[in-house]
Amino acid sequence: MNLSLLIIVPLLTAVSLLFSKGLKQVRTFSLAGSVVQLALSIFLLTEYWQQRSTVTSPMLFEDSYTWFKPLGINYHVGVDGISIAMILLTAFVVMAGVLISWAQETWSKEFFFLLMLLSVGAYGFFISLDLFTLFFFLEVAVIPKFLLIGIWGSGKKEYSAMKLALMLMGGSALVFVGLAGIYYNTQTFDMLQIAKTSIPLEVQQFFFPFAFVGFGVFTALFPFHTWVPDGHSSAPTAASMFLAGISMKLGGYGCLRVATFLMPDAAHSYSWIIILLATIAIIYGAFATMMQTDLKYINAYSSVSHCGFVLLGIGMLTKTSINGAVLQMVSHGLMTALFFAAIGMIYSRTHTRVVAQLGGLLKVTPFISTVFVIAGLCSLGLPGFSGFVAEMTVFMGSWQNPDGWYRFATILACASIVVTAVYILRATGKTIMGPMSNAYETLTDATWNEKLAAGLLILGIVIIGVAPFLLNQLIAPGTDVIMQQLGKAITLK
Amino acid sequence: MWTDFLLLMKQEMALVVIIFFLLILKLGKDRSNESYLKIVNGLLLLNLIFGFISNRDGVLFNEMFRNNGLMVLEKNILNLGMLIISLQSWSWLKGHKHTPEFYMLLLSTMLGMFFMISGGNLLMFYLGLELSTIPLAAAANFDLTKRRSSEAAMKLIFSSAFASALLLFGISMIYGTTGTLTFSQLPQHITGDPLQLFAFILMLAGFGFKISVVPFHLWTADVYEGAPVAVTSFLSVISKGAVLFVFVSVLYTVFRPIAGVWYLMFFILSLLTIFVGNLFAIRQNNFKRFLAFSSIAQIGFILIGIGGSSPEGMSAVVYFVLIYVFSNLAAFGVVSVVSAATGKESISDYKGFYKTNPVLSWMLTIALFSLAGVPPTAGFFGKYFLLFAGAAKGNYWLISIAALNLVISFYYYLRIVKAIFMASNAEPIEKITIPLFPRLALYACMVGVIVVGFVSWIYEYIHSLSYGLQ
Structure with a gap:
């Protein structure tokens, strides 16, 4: 398959949106565009399965x-299992995001244009x-995120x-x-070639922090996570979904593919710092969530905690833990997108996100409440959903690292699940059960587009949760390549 | 000899012809400004096209005048900028008393720049520089009824005179120590003895004034604010571009024996320039002053590229100036349309601009993104290529600081985008219909901003003409 299609389709959608007239056309174009994206990425997946067994190149x-x-700049594209997992995630979230914003009427053309531009960036x-x-x-x-939040957001947008x-x-x-440093020490921008040459250790040690922290900012690396709560809570629903579901994954993918893969020696020497920061993020994020009263803030801080698992998995540098990190990226992407979608649905009806003001929604809006519960249970890691699989894999992989302190960090991270359970159950319980305010009696349940969006994301979550081996097999060859690279680094020493 | 002469000095000749043609038109019967402007813009378009046809390399007058592919390209970039500025100032010049004179002054300035670029001798270079400065000061005074405009002209002429004096002092010392003024012979005589270094510092200060490098930038904001928008955009894009072109080639050829010395100076000057430009730009409320300080910061980035001392450095500078022509002129274009229609020039007036003028808003936003270096605009490529060139020497701390300064610059560019899209305003700028010529100019800028980045052969062509320290 020609991978450039993944860039061309959203780009064409964006351009056609510029020339569209009226809300109806805008909706049709963006939905059509996102359906084609989803179809393309599923097609890519099937093609990949067929060719994986015959082709040996990474x-x-x-x-x-x-x-x-x-x-020496080339337009060079290619995918392995990890990227395909990310592309599928992007396609799911984009489509769900378009469906959720169906009711977007003010400046809808610009809104969907920016969403599509953002997805161009992600696929590329x-x-x-x-x-x-x-x-x-x-x-x-x-930049699309800046405009999306600033124009259509709420609160201190x-x-x-x-x-x-x-x-x-x-x-x-x-x-x-970081990239400039790699470039001037290898004379190429080509990642596959850079992986073959060995960059001197001092150079790696100088540039690894730049690359890792740089990407880490995107994925809420402590202490650079402070944009997450504000950004998420002010963003319109679809933008929150894109932020958590796609944008934060750009960072995780970059940490893995660029920093760790290209500078494996430095990854070994800095892994303790990564793990330290990731553990702090996990625990701090979980406790900070306990204190939140706004549903969006709850989900934003829990994202900090959950993305900590991604970084923990990468920092542990074992095959299983890196597998787990990728699984967690996909799982967290789908799960948070679903969570934000549910919060968006609730907010658009009740006009409040404060937990204390909500209650008893299960009686009037059963579908939305169910979605909310599913997202919550996935977040706290209930078996059968993707969250359990991903977190379990991260923990197993982390435990494989024999260092005593690393195991201590793993235990601490495991313990955070209890805290997660507390805040999730509390928020879900207060929101959908208990006494209901009279004002909510007339609320209507989800519309077809909201149902479709939620169904799409739940489908992804359940597939991963029930049959994790599918995704595992998809990403395993990719992690093998990264592990070889890391192994080379150890033997060199 | 005559064909040589005509072909090599083709672009200069074309300008001279246009200037005299305008003079004759002026002497003839009275014309309306509109017909006059149509003729001038047509001529400038022809001039631009003419610049691309049948060019040749060579030297004339005992190496006083040189011409080669890079110089032709640089002149073409300036021609392009001139055409865009001329189209943009349509509304302003339509009602002006002295439209023909305005063009004569600006074109004389251009002529000076062309001679400066092509000069193969320090004297020729100096002559061109003077020719490019004095008419410009007169043009800065062209808002005849405004006192600020004359004040700007006064400041410009004083600071230029001061800069020229420094430059001339430096040149005379160079001559005293080397015994020659020809570019091709100078490098053999530059040994780096103290007097020559002193001369170099004087010349650097002279150049620094012209392109407003900190600490020689103090005239910039006042002159930009006072002068008419057309002159401000000319100053910020064309005048600076021309001096930069010469600056790079002088540094890379004449002063290559003391490259180690000026490289360190550039290290400090570039960071200082970026910092000061950025910090002052944050606090501006007048759009022209804001663009003045942001252009100072841009110059800092260009200095980093020059410091790379490689063919990549030179091509990045020329490429950046080309992109800068499009992006800065697009920003100035919107400002001049708004200022001509409503007289509003402050940033807070742009609050809620998107509600009334969506097209102009997007144009301004894209231009600002290009200035900030946000993809997919061309500014992204321009800025990062400069940084790549600067990093080639292993100065990673330099580019780390510069890259973080990019973030500061994002803040003030985004501040305007925020005002345009997000802020509400009780009295927004009313709906403006853009006249045909400025609209054409803005469209041209937009095409440039989007296309120049992606179309890599433009960069490759510039690179094929560029050279580093030889």
Whole structure:
């Protein structure tokens, strides 16, 4: 399959939106675009299954064109299982996001245009094998968020939008320094070639922090997580879904694919710092969530905690833990998107997100409440949903790392699940059960588009939860390549 | 000899012809400003196209005048900028008393720049520089009824005179120590003895004034604010661009024996320039002053690229100036349309701009994104190529600081975007219908901002003409 289609389709959708007239056309175009994206990514998955057994190269469907020849910049794309998992996640979230924003009427054309532009950035990022194009797409995905939050957001939206944009731009500035360092010590932007050459240890140790922290800002690495609560809570529903479901995954993927994969020696020497920060994020995030009263803040802080698992998995550097990190990225992406969708549905009806003001919603809006419960249970790691599989894999993988302190960190991280259970059960219980305010008696349940969006995401969550081996087999060859790289680093020492 | 002469000095000749043609038109019967403007813009378009046809390399007058592919390209970039500015100032010039004179002044300035770019001798270079400065000061005074405009002209002429004096002092010392003024012979005589270093610092200060490098930037904001928008955009894009072109080539050829010295100076000057430009830009409320300080910060990034001392450095500078022409002129274009229609020039007036003028808002936003270096606009490529060139010497701390400064600059560009899209305003700028010519100019800028980045052969072409320290 031609991977560039993944960039061209959303781009064409965005352009056609510019020329559309009326709300109806805007909706049709964006829905059609997102359906085609989903179809494409599923097609990509099937093609990948067929070819995986016959082809031995680490990347499939590679394509390369020279772009800026004097600087050695190529448009080089290719995918392995990890990127396909991310692409599928993106396609699911994009479609759900479009459906959830069906009622978006003010400046709808601009709204959907920016959503599509954001997805161009995400797809491009996941398929890039050239560091410069990767960086290009990373930045493409930032600015739409600023406008989405600032224009259509709620609360202190301008402040949050600015904070988010500046922090993410700061992150990508750090990433840029890391990339420049890699480039000048290998003379190429091509990731596959860089992986073959060995960068001197001192160079790696200098640039690894830039790249890792830079991407880490995107994925809420402590202490650079402060944009997450503000950004999420001010964003409109679809933008929250995109932020948590896609944007934060850009960071995790970058930490894994760029920082760890290309600079394995430094990954070994810095892993203790990563684990320290990740453990702090997990515990701090969980306890901070306990104190929140606003549903969106609850989900935002729990995202900090959950993304901590991704970083923990990467930092542990064992095969199972990295597998778990990828699983957690997909699972968290779907689960938070679902959670934000549910919160958005509740908010659009009750006009409040404060837990104390809600209650008894199960009686009037059974569908929405069920969705809310499913998202919550997935978040706390109930077996049968994706959250359990992902977190379990991370813990198992982490335990495989024999270092005593690392095991201590793993135990601490495990313990955070109890806290998660407390805040999730409390929030769900208060929101959908208990006494209901009279004002809510006339609320209507989910509309078809909301049902479809939620169904799509639940489908993903349940498939991963019931048959985790499917996703595991998909990403395993990708993690094998990364493990080889990390193994090479150990034997060199 | 004559064909050589005509072909090599083709672009200069074209400008001279236009200037005299305008003079004759002016002497003839009275024309309405509109017909006049149509003729001028047509001529400028022809001039731009003409610049691309049958160019040749060579030297004239005992190396006083040189021409090669890079110089032709640089002149073409300036021609393009001139055309865009001319189209943008349609509304302003339509009602002006002295439209023909305005063009004569600006074109004389351009002529000076062309000679400066093509000069193969420090004297020729100086002559071109002077020719490009004095008419510009007169043009800065062209808002005839405004006192601020004359004040701006006064400040410009004083600071330029001061800069020229420094430059000339430096040149004379160079001549004293080397015995020659020809670019091709100078490098053999530059040994780095103290007097030559002193001369170099004087020349650096002279150049620094022209392109407003901190600490020689103090004139910039006042002049930008006072001068008419057309002159401000000319100053910020064309005048600076031309001096930058010469600056790079002088540094890379004449002063290459002391590259180690000026490289360190650039290290400090570039960071200082970026910091000061950024910090002052945050606090501005007048749009022209804001663009003045942001252009100072941009110059800092260009200095980083120049410091790379490689073909990549030079091509990044030329490429960046080309992108800068489009993006900065797009921003100035919107400002000049708004200022011509409503007289509003402050940033807070732009609150709620999107509700009344969506198209202009998007244009301004895209231009600002390009200035900030946000993809997919061309500014992204321009800015990061400069940083890549700067990093080539292993100065990772330099580019780390510069990259973090990019974030500061995002803040103030986004501040305007915020005002346009998110802030509400009781009295927003009313709906503006853009006249045809400015609209064409804005469309051209938009096409440039989007296309120049992606179309890599433009960069590759510039790179094929560029050279580093030889």
